Amino acid sequence: xxxxxxxxxxxxxxxxxxxxxxxxxxxxxxxxxxxxxxxxxxxxxxxxxxxxxxxxxxxxxxxxxxxxxxxxxxxxxxxxxxxxxxxxxxxxxxxxxxxxxxxxxxxxxxxxxxxxxxxxxxxxxxxxxxxxxxxxxxxxxxxxxxxxxxxxxxxxxxxxxxxxxxxxxxxxxxxxxxxxxxxxxxxxxxxxxxxxxxxxxxxxxxxxxxxxxxxxxxxxxxxxxxxxxxxxxxxxxxxxxxxxxxxxxxxxxxxxxxxxxxxxxxxxxxxxxxxxxxxxxxxxxxxxxxxxxxxxxxxxxxxxxxxxxxxxxxxxxxxxxxxx
Amino acid sequence: xxxxxxxxxxxxxxxxxxxxxxxxxxxxxxxxxxxxxxxxxxxxxxxxxxxxxxxxxxxxxxxxxxxxxxxxxxxxxxxxxxxxxxxxxxxxxxxxxxxxxxxxxxxxxxxxxxxxxxxxxxxxxxxxxxxxxxxxxxxxxxxxxxxxxxxxxxxxxxxxxxxxxxxxxxxxxxxxxxxxxxxxxxxxxxxxxxxxxxxxxxxxxxxxxxxxxxxxxxxxxxxxxxxxxxxxxxxxxxxxxxxxxxxxxxxx
Numbered sequence: 001x002x003x004x005x006x007x008x009x010x011x012x013x014x015x016x017x018x019x020x021x022x023x024x025x026x027x028x029x030x031x032x033x034x035x036x037x038x039x040x041x042x043x044x045x046x047x048x049x050x051x052x053x054x055x056x057x058x059x060x061x062x063x064x065x066x067x068x069x070x071x072x073x074x075x076x077x078x079x080x081x082x083x084x085x086x087x088x089x090x091x092x093x094x095x096x097x098x099x100x101x102x103x104x105x106x107x108x109x110x111x112x113x114x115x116x117x118x119x120x121x122x123x124x125x126x127x128x129x130x131x132x133x134x135x136x137x138x139x140x141x142x143x144x145x146x147x148x149x150x151x152x153x154x155x156x157x158x159x160x161x162x163x164x165x166x167x168x169x170x171x172x173x174x175x176x177x178x179x180x181x182x183x184x185x186x187x188x189x190x191x192x193x194x195x196x197x198x199x200x201x202x203x204x205x206x207x208x209x210x211x212x213x214x215x216x217x218x219x220x221x222x223x224x225x226x227x228x229x230x231x232x233x234x235x236x237x238x239x240x241x242x243x244x245x246x247x248x249x250x251x252x253x254x255x256x257x258x259x260x261x262x263x264x265x266x267x268x269x270x271x272x273x274x275x276x277x278x279x280x281x282x283x284x285x286x287x288x289x290x291x292x293x294x295x296x297x298x299x300x301x302x303x304x305x306x307x308x309x310x311x312x313x314x315x316x317x318x319x320x321x322x323x324x
Numbered sequence: 325x326x327x328x329x330x331x332x333x334x335x336x337x338x339x340x341x342x343x344x345x346x347x348x349x350x351x352x353x354x355x356x357x358x359x360x361x362x363x364x365x366x367x368x369x370x371x372x373x374x375x376x377x378x379x380x381x382x383x384x385x386x387x388x389x390x391x392x393x394x395x396x397x398x399x400x401x402x403x404x405x406x407x408x409x410x411x412x413x414x415x416x417x418x419x420x421x422x423x424x425x426x427x428x429x430x431x432x433x434x435x436x437x438x439x440x441x442x443x444x445x446x447x448x449x450x451x452x453x454x455x456x457x458x459x460x461x462x463x464x465x466x467x468x469x470x471x472x473x474x475x476x477x478x479x480x481x482x483x484x485x486x487x488x489x490x491x492x493x494x495x496x497x498x499x500x501x502x503x504x505x506x507x508x509x510x511x512x513x514x515x516x517x518x519x520x521x522x523x524x525x526x527x528x529x530x531x532x533x534x535x536x537x538x539x540x541x542x543x544x545x546x547x548x549x550x551x552x553x554x555x556x557x558x559x560x561x562x563x564x565x566x567x568x569x570x571x572x573x574x575x576x
Contacts, residue, residue: 011487073492074455074465099485103467106420106455115421115541118450128545135550136449138337141350144546186495187464190480194488203486207575238504248470248484248505254337254449255360255504257486263575273338274446280553284573286565292558301556301573304565314562319576322566 002035005090007081008053009098012070013045015052017204018096020163023056025156026094027164028123032130038062039171040084042077044070050173056164058171062088068180071189072100076180078107083178085112085151097155097258098203105155115147119258121160138254139277158203159260159281195247202233202250207263210235210252210279211245214268214289215308219245222308223267225316229323235259235279237269253278268308271296288312325376325496328427328436329369329405331383332359333395334447343547349416350547356391358399361442363509364502368472369440370404371507376474381405384430386413386423393525401520402512408525409434411533419540420448424456429533431461436497438479443468443501454501464494470505 004026009016019039026037036059041050043065050063064080081104085093093108095101097119109116122133124144131144132154147153202208209232211223219240227234236246238253252259254277264282269275271287271294279285280299287300290307297303304311335341335354344351366383373379383400385392389412396408411426418426431439444451458465466472466481470489473480483490484503494500512520530538559565569576 074458074467078459099468099483102451103455103465103485106424106452107459107465109421109452110424110456110459115419116450116452117542118452124546126545131545134449136547137335137341137350137447138449139550140337140341141343142548142550143544144548145542146545147542149541185464186498187466188493190491190493192488192490201487242504248489248503249487254446255444263569263573284569284575285556286569297558298555299553302565302568303556303558304562305558306561311562315565318562318566322570 002030002033002092003088003090004029004035004037004092004094005085005088006037006039006058007093007095007101008039008041008049009096009100010041010043010046010049013043013048015049016201017163018098018158019053020056021158021161022094022096022156023164024161025120025154027057029092032123032125038088038090040064040081040176042069042080054171054173055167055169057167057169061171061173062176063173064176064178066179072104073185073187073189074103074107075187076185077104078111079180080178081108082111084176087178091150092152092154094154094156096158101155105153109153112151112153113149114151114153115149116153116155117145117147118155119157120154121157135277138273139280140273157258159258195249199227200231200233202235202257202259205233206261207232208235208252208259208261208282209265209267210237210269211240211267212237212269213239213243213245215240216245218309222312226265226312229316229319237272237275266296266300267312269296270294271299325379325438326434326436327369327372327379327381328431328434328439329365329381329383329400330362330441331366331385331396331400331408332362332442332445333385333387333392334359334445337446343549347547348544356395358395359442359445360504361444361502363399364504364506365440365442366400366403366405367507367509368502370510372474382434382436383408384411384427386411386418386426387415388412389527393527396525397520398512398517401523401525402516403510404516407523410525410527412527412529417540417543419542420450420452421456421542422538422540424453424460425535426530426533427453427457428460429535438496439499441499441501443503454499458499461499463498465499466492466494467501468503469500470503472500472506
């Protein structure tokens, strides 16, 4: 019997939907090991998040609320997660491979003397026990890994697990006694500069439109109308980000975000290996590029060989007409 | 001040990779490159040294003896890092945790004030070593750094996180992991390549580091190619694209 502990992702008190993908992973693991899962909500003033996750099948929801946890600093967060995991006897601790999950989970692993598997996309049964399947080499190879330590830590690739649906049950909320060290911290939060956007979150959007370097300083004027008409999140290739045409948190790929929306537009993107690693599991891929030889056309369901500066505005106005 | 930087050799994810016969690793004519993020870490160390002076920079590489030594010399020492340390280990049987414990043992010997590591190695793609090391040492960390400034015993680091940029202030000693936009890595000058041949490069065995247990906690038991994706069709024009997306794909 296993006990899985899911760490909820939230943005200063607002539950992030990708928590429900992590819960799906935990549910699969619990099912395969005749176990159960709990959810932990960590932060300050986050009782609302705890309430929001009580209807997804967790045996318990642990609330760790402390002023020193208001910003997700890796050290204090790792301490309370490890203390809570020990207190409830968790043998798997998991969180999405969000920027917080990536930052915090390895420190949790050290505290629990656990091995960690990053970006897990599947739980695989092997002759040597349950293994975690994860992409390596920019997703060109998949590795099934076995963690030999009694406690295991996993970061979950959200796009690989369908979010769990709201259930009827109501998990009890337990106020945890886990708390950060009182000793003077040697790291302090200074500021957060958010990318202002009214669009859906890139990691959670059902439509993503990404632009490449070829759009140059017309990146926004080409991509924004397309995102507006489709209700899409905007992404970008690494090259477009490196050259300053798009902000860094737009980056889709091996070293950026991994997305798997229902519909993905790659506009003026060549399709380098590291970009494909971030989007090739999208359900329907559309590529618009003026060069028919680009590798993006090898993964696209629908390719349009055309100048993006002409084709995208035409696409936008035609969709507008359809919806008028 | 002393800075320890990572110099990891990786098999190029852009090259063609073959799975070995036992399906537990890769084989064949593998092309190696310096891990992109380590190049950013090395550049950051060099810029700090140039700006503040009186900083010793040390590059750590872990892997097979000859090849890793060559990468430390060409990728780090030739660019201006003062000296190198090579820990001989088999890359197939070292997981992120064992690498972090090797780093911790080297930190114990060298007592650096700052460890700069690439945020992830583009072969294993785990993105763990810097964070693991920070916890082993009980040091603060700033991962995914896109900007770093030193202010006395403090570092002010801007991090690339979901939804924007976060800035942290850390006291030394600490661990920082480098992201791509931290800087523009320089090329090694010809004179640097000549000088690198004469720079000290210490070679250590795992047994020299007195680890409690030199075993990995995570091992690969099977490797496979990802499910393929077939190329679709080329549509005639925008009109045709809209028709396909509305009709057969039903996504518009």
